[in-house]
Structure formats: C-alpha cells, structure tokens
Amino acid sequence: MSCPVIVENLSKLFTVAEKAGRVRRSKREVVAVDGISFEVGKGEIVGYLGPNGAGKSTTIKMLTGILTPTSGRVEVLGLVPVKERKKLARHIGVVFGQRSQLWWDLPLSDSFELLHHVYRTELGRHVSRRDQLVDLLDIGPQMSTPVRQLSLGQRMRGELIAALLHEPELVVLDEPTIGLDVVSKDRVRGFLHDMNNESGTTILLTTHDLGDVERLCERLLIIDEGHVIWDGALEEFRDRHAQVRTVVVDLVPGVDIPELSLARLVRSDGDRCWFEFNRRQATAATVIGELTSKVAIRDLSVDEAKIEDLVRALYEE
Amino acid sequence: MRLYIEVARKSFRRFATYRGAVLGGVFTNTIFGMIHAYVLLGVHAEREFVNGFDASDAVTFVFGAQALLMVVRAFGWDELGQRLRTGDIASDLQRPADVQAWWIAQFVGMSAFYVIFRGLPPFIGGWLVFDEVSLPGPAALFWFVVTATLAAGLAGAYWFAVNMIAYWIIEVRGVVMAFSLMIMFFGGVIVPLWFLPDALLDAFRLTPWAAMVQLPGEVLIGSRDVAACLRVVGLQLFWLSALVGAGRVLLSTATRRLVVQGG
Amino acid sequence: MAGARLWRHLVGARVRSEWQYRASFFALFTASLLFSLTDFVAVVLVFEQVPSIADWSIAEVAFLYGTGVTAAALADATIGAVESVPDRIRLGTFDRLLVRPAPALLQIVGDDFALRRFGKVLQSAVILGVAIAAVDVEWTVARAAMIPLMIISGTSLFTSIWIVSNSVAFWFTDTREAANSVTYGGSYLSQYPLAVYGRWFRRLFAVAVPISFVNYLPALFVLQRPTDLGFAPWMRFASPLVALLALIVAAQVWALGIRHYRSTGS
Numbered sequence: 001m002s003c004p005v006i007v008e009n010l011s012k013l014f015t016v017a018e019k020a021g022r023v024r025r026s027k028r029e030v031v032a033v034d035g036i037s038f039e040v041g042k043g044e045i046v047g048y049l050g051p052n053g054a055g056k057s058t059t060i061k062m063l064t065g066i067l068t069p070t071s072g073r074v075e076v077l078g079l080v081p082v083k084e085r086k087k088l089a090r091h092i093g094v095v096f097g098q099r100s101q102l103w104w105d106l107p108l109s110d111s112f113e114l115l116h117h118v119y120r121t122e123l124g125r126h127v128s129r130r131d132q133l134v135d136l137l138d139i140g141p142q143m144s145t146p147v148r149q150l151s152l153g154q155r156m157r158g159e160l161i162a163a164l165l166h167e168p169e170l171v172v173l174d175e176p177t178i179g180l181d182v183v184s185k186d187r188v189r190g191f192l193h194d195m196n197n198e199s200g201t202t203i204l205l206t207t208h209d210l211g212d213v214e215r216l217c218e219r220l221l222i223i224d225e226g227h228v229i230w231d232g233a234l235e236e237f238r239d240r241h242a243q244v245r246t247v248v249v250d251l252v253p254g255v256d257i258p259e260l261s262l263a264r265l266v267r268s269d270g271d272r273c274w275f276e277f278n279r280r281q282a283t284a285a286t287v288i289g290e291l292t293s294k295v296a297i298r299d300l301s302v303d304e305a306k307i308e309d310l311v312r313a314l315y316e317e
Numbered sequence: 318m319r320l321y322i323e324v325a326r327k328s329f330r331r332f333a334t335y336r337g338a339v340l341g342g343v344f345t346n347t348i349f350g351m352i353h354a355y356v357l358l359g360v361h362a363e364r365e366f367v368n369g370f371d372a373s374d375a376v377t378f379v380f381g382a383q384a385l386l387m388v389v390r391a392f393g394w395d396e397l398g399q400r401l402r403t404g405d406i407a408s409d410l411q412r413p414a415d416v417q418a419w420w421i422a423q424f425v426g427m428s429a430f431y432v433i434f435r436g437l438p439p440f441i442g443g444w445l446v447f448d449e450v451s452l453p454g455p456a457a458l459f460w461f462v463v464t465a466t467l468a469a470g471l472a473g474a475y476w477f478a479v480n481m482i483a484y485w486i487i488e489v490r491g492v493v494m495a496f497s498l499m500i501m502f503f504g505g506v507i508v509p510l511w512f513l514p515d516a517l518l519d520a521f522r523l524t525p526w527a528a529m530v531q532l533p534g535e536v537l538i539g540s541r542d543v544a545a546c547l548r549v550v551g552l553q554l555f556w557l558s559a560l561v562g563a564g565r566v567l568l569s570t571a572t573r574r575l576v577v578q579g580g
Numbered sequence: 581m582a583g584a585r586l587w588r589h590l591v592g593a594r595v596r597s598e599w600q601y602r603a604s605f606f607a608l609f610t611a612s613l614l615f616s617l618t619d620f621v622a623v624v625l626v627f628e629q630v631p632s633i634a635d636w637s638i639a640e641v642a643f644l645y646g647t648g649v650t651a652a653a654l655a656d657a658t659i660g661a662v663e664s665v666p667d668r669i670r671l672g673t674f675d676r677l678l679v680r681p682a683p684a685l686l687q688i689v690g691d692d693f694a695l696r697r698f699g700k701v702l703q704s705a706v707i708l709g710v711a712i713a714a715v716d717v718e719w720t721v722a723r724a725a726m727i728p729l730m731i732i733s734g735t736s737l738f739t740s741i742w743i744v745s746n747s748v749a750f751w752f753t754d755t756r757e758a759a760n761s762v763t764y765g766g767s768y769l770s771q772y773p774l775a776v777y778g779r780w781f782r783r784l785f786a787v788a789v790p791i792s793f794v795n796y797l798p799a800l801f802v803l804q805r806p807t808d809l810g811f812a813p814w815m816r817f818a819s820p821l822v823a824l825l826a827l828i829v830a831a832q833v834w835a836l837g838i839r840h841y842r843s844t845g846s
Contacts (some may be wrong), residue, residue, distance in 0.1 A: 014845065061845065066678045068843040082842065089681035101676050103593065103691070110593050117589040118680050118687075120582065341758035348761040351781060352769050356626070356633075359776035363630040446778075491607045498615050508622040512629060 002078065004170045004202045005040035005063065010072035012058050032058040034226035035072065042169075043200040045192070047207060047217035047234070049311060055226045056206045060174055063204070064094055077169060090119060093163030097175030100155065101162050102147045108158050109143045112165060119166040126165065133161045137191060153184030160188065164195070170202045177209050189215040210311065222314060229314060239279075246303040247275045247287055251295060258294040263287045271298070320414060321422035328426030339434050342387070346439040350383040354447055357509075368511040368518075373449045374538045375509060380443035380450060381461075381537040382506050382530055384436025388428045388465060389472035389529045391506060393497040395490070397480035401571070410572060417477055417564050424473030432465065457539040460546040464533040467553040472529055474560035481567035504530030525556040583686050590690025598695050605696055612699035616653070619771065620645060620707055634775035639714035640803055641772060646708025647727070647795040648770030651734025653700035656763075659739045661692030663763075666749035666756045669841070678842070685743075685834060715803060723802045730798035733823035737794050740826035741766055743834055750837030766791045774809055782809070793822045 012033040017026075033055040040046050050056045061067035062074055065081035065088055074081060079088045095101070102111040116126045134140050137157040142150060150158065156176060163171060173192075177185045193216055196203055205212060213220065213234065220237050222230040230237060247263060251271045259265075263277035277287050284302045291297065354376045361372035370378075386392070397420055400406045409416055444450040453461060475496075483492040501507050503526035510521055510531045521527055532549045535541055541549065598605050623645060627638040636644075665688065668674040677684040717723065745759035766789060769777070774786055774796050786792040792811070800807055801816040 012845075058845070061675070064679055066675050066842060067845050068839075085678065086681040086683075089679055092679075094676075094679045096676065099673055099676060101679075106593055106597050110596075114589060114593055117586050118682050120681075335754065338754040338757055341755055341761075345757045345761035345765070348765045348785075349768070352765060352777075355777045355781065356772050359633045359772065360626055360630050362634070363632065367629050491604065491611055494608070494611050494615065498611070498618065502618050502621075507618050508625050512625040514628075 002075075003039045003041050004077050005038075005204065006073070006075040007039070007059075007063075008037050008073040009035045010037070010059070010062065010074050011035050011070050012055075012062060012067065013070045031226050033062070033223075036223065036226070036228045038221055038228060038231050040202060040204060042202055043196065044219060045196050045203040045205065045216050046219045046221055047205050047213045048221045048223065049207065049213070050223035054223045056223060057174065059223070060172060060204075060206060064092065064172060065089070090166065091169050093166070093168035093171045095156075095159050095163045095171070095173045095176050097156075097173070097178040100147065100159065102155070102158055104148050105146050107144045107146055108139070108150070111147065111158070111162060115162055115165050121166050125167075129165055129167060130161070133164055136194075137161060137187070153180050153187075156180060156184065156188060160191065164201075167199075168201070170204070173203065173205045173207075175207055175209075176205070177207065177212055185209070185211065192216055222311065224314075243278050243280065244276050245279055245284065247277070247284065247291070248301050248303060249273050249275065249291060249297050250299040252298050255295050258291065260287065260290050260294070262290050321418055324419055324422040325426030325429070328423040329430045332427050332430040333434075342435045343438045343442075346383045346387065346435060347442045350380045350439050350443050351446065353379045353382075354443065354449075358447075358449070368515075370509070370511055370538075370540065373451050374540060376443070376447050376449040377451050377453075377538045378505075378509055378534045380440045381534045382504075382509075383439050383443075384432060385465065385468060385504075385530045385533055386506060387431035387435045388469050389500060389504075390424075390428075390431075390476060391497060391500040391504065391530065393493040394424075394476045395480060395483065395493045397477065398483040398493065401480065401484040416572075417474075417561065417568055420477050421470060421473035421561075424476065425469050428469035428472065432469075451538075453537055453539060456543075457537060460541070460543075460549075461533060461537045464536050464546070464549055464553060467550060467557065468529045468533050471525065471553055471557045471560065474557055474564055475525060475529070478560050478564040478567060481564060481571055484571055500526045500529060503527055505534060506530055509534075523552065525560065528553045528556050583683065586682055587686055587690045590687065591693045594691070594693045595695050608696040609699040612696055613703050616649070616700040616703050619649070619768070620703070623771065634773045636773045636775075637715075639711055639716070640799075640805075642707055642711035643715055643803060644773060644795055644799055645771045646704055646711045647730055647734060647799065649704035649767060650701060650708055651731055651794055652738050652763075652767035652770065653697070653704055654731070654735040655738030655742055656767075657694075657697040657701060658735075659689060659742045660694075660697060661689045662742055662746045663756070663759070664688060664692050665746045666753070666759070669749055670753065674841070678838075684838060717802065717804055723804075726798055726802050730795060730802075730819055733798075733819040734794040736823035737790055737819070737826050738763070738766065740823070740830035741789060741791075743830040747830075747833045747837040750841045762789060766794075770795050790822050790826060793819045 010033055011031070014030045014032055016028045016030050036055075036059070048056055048059070058067065062069050063076055063081060065085035068082045076088055077091050081088055102108070103114060106114075112130055116123070116130075121129075134143065137160060139154060139157045139161065142154050142158070145154075147155060147158065160176070163173075176192075177188055180188065189212060192203060192205075195201055196216075203216075205216065207213065217234055220230055220232065220234050221228060246266075249272065251257070251273065253271055257265060257268060257273055260275060262282040263275035265273060266276050267274040275287065275291070288300065291300070357375040357379060358372055360367065361375060365371060367375070397406075400409070409419065412419070440450075444452065479492060479496045486492055503510070503521050503524045505511075505527065510518055510527060513521065522531065528549070532552070536546055536549060620642075623638070623641060626633065627641070631637070633641060662685070665674070668677075668688075674684075677687045680687065712727070742763050745762040746755075748755045748759065766785070769785060770791055774782055774792055777786065782792075786796070793815075797811060797816045798819050799805070800811075807813045807816065
C-alpha cells in the first residue's frame with residue numbers, strides 16, 4: 001500500500017479583509033501554506049513543528065478534509081480528503097488538544113457508546129477495543145463521570161480513546177499534551193509509543209512540547225511561514241544542527257579540575273563539572289578519553305543538545 | 318463615582334465592537350416592531366380608542382417598547398450568572414470596588430450603547446414606514462430620557478439580583494427565562510398593558526417590570542402630564558432602591574458562602 | 581437508514597441526560613410552556629377589545645395560532661439545534677463534526693436535541709383543539725384531513741426556514757440575531773390573519789419567505805373563507821409542494837454553506 005499521507009505542492013491562500021480607513025475594507029491575500037510536499041510512511045511517528053501561524057493547523061485541516069486546498073495534491077490513505085471526507089473519517093482518528101470531541105455533559109461511557117454508533121463499528125470489536133484502551137489508559141474509575149467534571153489529564157485520556165476506538169490507521173494529534181502535568185504527559189506519550197509499536201498505527205503529531213518530540217518522534221517535519229524547512233530523522237536534525245554537546249563529570253573528591261584541549265569547562269559546582277565541546281572537532285569518545293587520561297572520575301554523562309534551542313535557532317534563521 | 322462612569326464608558330466601547338450583531342439586531346427589532354404595529358393597527362381598524370389610547374399611541378408605543386427592550390435587556394442577561402457558575406467572580410471580588418455598583422455601571426454602559434444603536438434605528442424605521450408613529454414633543458422627550466435612564470439602572474439592579482438568585486438555583490438559563498418573561502408580559506411588550514381590564518392594569522402598572530418598559534413607553538407617547546411623569550420617576554426610584562437592596566443582601570450571602578466553601 | 585439510527589442514538593443520549601436532571605427539565609418545560617402561552621394571552625386580550633380582526637373571529641384567529649405555532653414549535657423542537665451553528669463556528673467547535681463519518685447537520689440536530697422544547701408544542705396543540713371545536717365550519721373529510729396535512733407541511737416549511745436562516749452564518753458571522761427575526765418573527769407573524777400586514781411587508785415576509793403557505797392559505801380552505809389578498813384558489817392546496825421545494829432549497833443552501841466553510845476555514 002502506498003504511503004498513508006501524500007502531500008504534493010500543497011497550497012492554501014486565504015483572503016483576509018482588513019480595515020483600510022474608517023469604513024473601507026481592503027482585501028489581502030495571506031499564503032498560509034506555500035507549495036509544501038512530504039510523505040508519511042506507514043507506521044511512522046512524525047512530529048510536525050512550527051511557530052504559531054506557520055501553517056500547521058491549516059495543513060492538518062487539509063489532511064482531514066475540513067479545509068479545501070487552493071492548489072496541489074493531498075491524498076490520505078488513498079483518498080482525497082475533501083472529496084471523500086466521510087469515508088476517510090472512518091479510518092482516521094483526530095485529537096484536538098484544546099477542543100474536545102467528547103460530549104460535554106454526558107458520562108465518558110456514553111460518549112464512547114455514541115461513537116460506536118457514529119463510526120458503526122461491530123459491537124464485539126468495539127467492546128473489546130474499548131475495554132483494552134480503558135485498561136491501558138487506566139480510566140476505568142472515571143467512566144461514569146460527566147466529561148465536564150474530569151480533570152484535564154483524565155479528559156485527554158478520554159479523547160485518546162475516542163480517537164482510537166474505531167481502530168484508525170492514521171491518527172492525527174493536535175497538541176495532545178498541552179496543559180497536562182508531567183505525569184499525565186508521560187502516560188500519554190508512553191501509550192502512543194506502545195500503540196505505534198504494537199499496531200503500526202501511523203501518527204502525525206503537532207506539538208510545541210519538545211518533550212513529546214524527544215520521546216516519540218523518529219522524524220521531524222518543521223514548517224515556518226508556509227514552507228517546510230526541515231524534513232528528516234530526528235537524529236539527523238540533531239547531528240546537523242547541534243554543534244555543541246556537553247559532558248557532565250563527577251570528579252573524585254579532592255582532585256583538581258583538569259584542562260582539556262578538546263573541550264572547554266563552562267561550569268563547575270563542587271565535584272561536578274560541565275565541559276562543552278564542538279561535535280565537528282571532537283566526539284564524545286575522544287573527550288572522555290582525554291578526561292580519563294588526566295584525572296580520576298567517579299561518574300559522567302553526555303547531555304544531548306536541547307531540541308528546543310535547535311528549533312528556536314532554526315525558526316530564527 | 319468617577320470609577321463607575323469609566324466602567325460604564327468601557328462597557329459602552331466594548332459593545333461597540335460587535336458591529337455585525339448590531340445590524341442583525343436592528344433588523345430583528347424593526348421586524349418585530351412592525352409585526353406588533355400591524356396587529357395593533359388591525360385592532361384600531363375596528364375601534365378607534367382602546368382604553369383612551371388611539372392608533373398613533375399604540376404604534377408609537379410599540380417602537381418605543383422595542384427600544385426599551387434593548388435598554389432593559391428584556392430577553393435576558395446572564396453574564397454575571399455565568400461568571401458565578403465558573404468561579405470567575407473571584408477576580409471581581411478582589412477589586413477594591415463595590416461589586417454591585419461595578420456591574421450596574423457596566424450594565425448602564427451597555428444600555429446606553431443599545432439605546433443609541435439598537436433602539437433608535439428601529440424607531441426611526443417605524444417612523445418612516447408608519448404614518449401613525451408620532452415623534453415626541455420636547456417635554457415628552459425630556460421625560461422619556463429621564464425615565465429610560467432610570468429604567469436602565471433599574472434593569473441593572475434587577476438583573477443583578479436575578480443573576481444572584483440563579484447562583485443559588487444553579488440553573489441559570491431557566492431563572493433568567495422566567496424573569497425575562499415577566500418583563501415581556503408585565504412590561505407591556507407582548508401587548509400594551511392598557512389592553513387589560515382596569516383593575517389589573519392599575520395593579521400591574523405598579524410593578525418593577527412596568528417601570529422598566531410600559532411606563533417609560535407611556536411617557537414617550539405623551540400620555541402623561543408632569544405630575545404623572547414624576548410619579549413614574551418616583552416608582553422607578555422606589556424599585557431601584559428595593560432591587561439594589563435585595564441585590565446587596567444576596568451578594569453578601571453569596572460572597573460569604575464563596576469565601577467559606579471556596580466557590 | 582443509518583443516519584436515522586445515529587440520530588436516534590444521539591437524541592436518546594440527550595434525552596437520558598435531560599431526564600437525569602429532572603427538576604431542571606420540568607422547570608424549563610413549564611417555563612417554555614408559559615413563555616409561549618403569553619403570546620396567546622395577547623390574542624385573548626386583543627379580542628377583549630374588538631370582536632374581530634380583519635374580519636376574522638377569535639376562534640378563527642385561534643385556529644391560525646394553533647396551526648402556525650404548532651408547526652413552528654415542532655420545527656423548533658426538531659431542527660432548532662441548528663441555531664447553534666453560528667456559535668459553533670465562532671467557538672471553533674464546528675470542525676470536529678466534519679472529522680466524523682456522519683453528516684454535520686444530523687450530528688448537530690442530534691447533539692442539541694432538547695425535549696423541553698416540546699412544551700411549546702403542547703400549548704399550541706391544546707389551543708388548536710379548542711379552536712377546532714369553536715369554529716363554525718361544516719366539517720368534511722377533506723377539511724379535517726387538511727389539518728394534519730397543513731401541520732406537516734407547515735413544520736417542513738419552518739424547518740427549511742430555520743435551516744436557511746442559520747446557514748447564513750457560514751458566510752457572515754454575527755447573524756444569530758437576524759436569523760431570529762426570520763424564524764421567531766415568522767412564527768409570530770403566522771398567528772394573525774395576513775390582511776393586517778401592509779402589502780409590501782406581506783409580500784416580503786409571507787410570500788418570499790413562504791409563511792403564508794404554512795397556515796393562512798390552507799386555513800382559508802378549512803374555515804370556508806374566500807381566497808383574498810391576491811392569492812389564487814389553487815394555492816390553498818399548494819402547501820405540501822411548497823414545503824417539499826423549500827426543503828430541497830434548504831438542503832442545497834446548507835450544502836453550499838458547508839462547502840464555503842471548508843474553503844475559507846474559520
């Protein structure tokens with residue numbers, strides 16, 4: 001089967017009316033998405049990043065059939081989203097982080113039951129799938145609570161189940177961990193990771209949270225001002241853009257801080273030292289080698305460059 | 318005092334931004350005014366005077382009532398009730414200003430906007446379409462402005478109290494609907510109160526709802542001399558103080574409960 | 581049909597939820613009943629002052645009221661949820677309907693179904709019953725059969741009007757109020773004989789917006805009244821056809837609206 005998501009030269013123009021004088025309105029064309037192309041393969045987890053207003057939501061809307069493209073081609077699961085919206089809807093699951101898909105004043109279990117009718121899944125399959133998901137996300141005790149009374153973390157878990165009940169092949173998540181506490185975020189990420197591993201569900205994830213990216217995404221798609229400015233593996237991104245890495249060393253007490261030629265001391269706190277080195281000039285192995293040849297150490301670790309900083313730098317370019 | 322004028326002014330400006338809704342609203346008020354007017358003209362085709370009021374009185378009253386409808390928010394106003402429900406009221410309570418005065422000032426600012434932009438245009442529309450609409454003379458206009466302003470304040474106090482009650486009953490929508498119904502009926506919006514038999518008419522004219530719409534409407538059509546206008550003002554002031562008082566009692570009870578129980 | 585089944589489930593969920601908060605439900609049901617009753621009280625008060633309006637007696641006007649308001653109330657109870665479209669668009673909650681494999685309108689109507697809205701129907705049905713008993717008519721099978729027929733076509737007409745006026749929200753924001761003037765205004769207008777309204781007003785709001793086909797024209801037949809106001813006698817029987825056309829138009833407008841929404845985003 002071909003890729004679940006194929007985007008070719010996709011563009012979207014909006015006409016925005018603006019106030020010119022006191023009464024007159026002038027029309028301005030805003031290019032939200034400018035001829036982007038990419039593919040998402042089966043079973044991939046792709047992180048879709050970009051500053052606000054870059055065109056992420058617009059792309060997502062075109063992929064799900066909510067928005068008609070101005071030009072270009074988009075094909076999701078072999079279907080043209082705008083033309084075959086309802087058919088496509090059966091095979092994709094969508095989670096909008098900030099807007100709920102659940103029925104607000106009904107208990108969670110009712111929402112799931114209604115979705116069973118909306119998606120017309122076979123009852124036996126629906127029940128076993130639901131039970132499995134409820135168990136995995138540990139939301140059993142909240143099943144009879146009206147959605148509006150759930151905490152944000154509980155609600156997000158409910159939303160995830162809602163999006164996955166009908167066993168979609170593609171899941172699109174729009175900022176799923178926004179506003180969640182650390183424990184909930186971890187849970188959601190773990191769940192998505194496991195699900196992808198076991199069922200091979202393709203996941204497209206837009207997020208501002210780089211913790212999501214680090215944990216889940218093998219591949220990054222970065223969009224800025226309607227253009228894709230990066231499309232490739234996360235590791236490659238890090239390699240290409242991260243110049244500086246840090247070795248954190250715990251020295252044996254009483255030992256002098258060594259001077260290294262391959263790395264530079266940037267900070268020390270008691271027995272702990274932070275050495276920075278440029279990955280073009282040295283590798284972690286050589287730095288550690290030099291370090292251990294000069295001084296006795298108790299423990300060390302190598303810090304990866306912060307994706308956050310890298311992405312920010314990329315936006316600013 | 319100046320603070321509250323500022324609050325009212327800001328409220329006025331806030332509503333000025335909802336331009337599209339205003340146009341739609343003007344259209345609605347005009348249509349409804351016209352339907353009411355035609356029905357009453359149908360009545361007057363059969364009979365020249367109803368309880369001493371003629372066709373011109375009736376039609377002018379109708380469009381005046383439509384303007385007043387907007388001033389007193391006859392269809393309901395639950396902004397405060399919603400804030401109470403969500404607990405956002407806490408930020409209001411932290412301000413070093415009187416909560417009730419604040420909200421009434423906001424309401425009055427809103428009413429001022431509504432009377433100018435949603436009350437006046439339908440009245441002018443009615444005047445253009447119907448020959449029977451008579452413009453008020455200077456005296457009637459003066460007293461109308463006075464009583465309409467008081468009606469705005471009165472409505473502010475009224476809705477403040479109603480929203481407070483809604484807090485206790487939790488179902489904001491139903492309570493607001495009920496109290497809106499009272500304005501519509503006893504305020505003479507559905508049919509001018511003078512259609513009622515005299516005994517009921519005299520009784521209903523003393524109600525706060527009549528003080529909001531019916532009486533200022535009667536002032537507008539010039540059916541009341543100075544003494545009668547003063548009586549209207551007196552009644553409005555009476556209800557204003559009563560409702561402000563009731564509102565304050567409800568507010569302090571609710572605040573105490575909020576503070577103790579955490580909302 | 582699968583759509584009907586889904587609708588039933590959505591409505592069922594709503595009704596169960598409404599029933600859970602029974603006290604609130606009954607309060608709102610009663611409020612809605614009383615609220616609408618005041619309209620009829622106005623009719624009564626009017627007839628206290630005059631014996632007839634435009635040559636229609638109170639029983640005949642009550643018949644207009646009963647048929648017109650029942651049709652409007654039934655439409656409101658079934659399709660009234662479509663009023664939430666402008667709000668949904670504004671709050672951004674319309675999109676999620678499009679992500680599901682079911683027609684958006686069906687979801688909205690099922691989602692916002694409210695049993696309490698039937699309070700209005702009860703009130704007007706009772707008044708209709710009283711009016712039927714009170715009017716001076718030689719009842720034939722045809723005339724009796726016309727009554728349920730006019731209610732059905734009237735409801736369909738109002739349904740179309742509701743859909744069209746709220747579809748405008750796809751093109752223009754802030755149209756909630758203007759939509760109300762057509763829907764609730766239309767309902768109010770149908771309570772009185774069309775003769776009271778000025779000629780241009782009548783042409784715009786009772787013919788262009790086909791309110792006259794809801795109850796006035798069929799009523800002329802039922803009440804054995806002469807066809808007046810420039811209408812032709814055959815029009816008294818045209819309501820079902822007009823209703824059908826109106827529903828088709830409404831469906832098209834709605835579909836156009838969704839297409840426009842999808843091409844311009846929100």
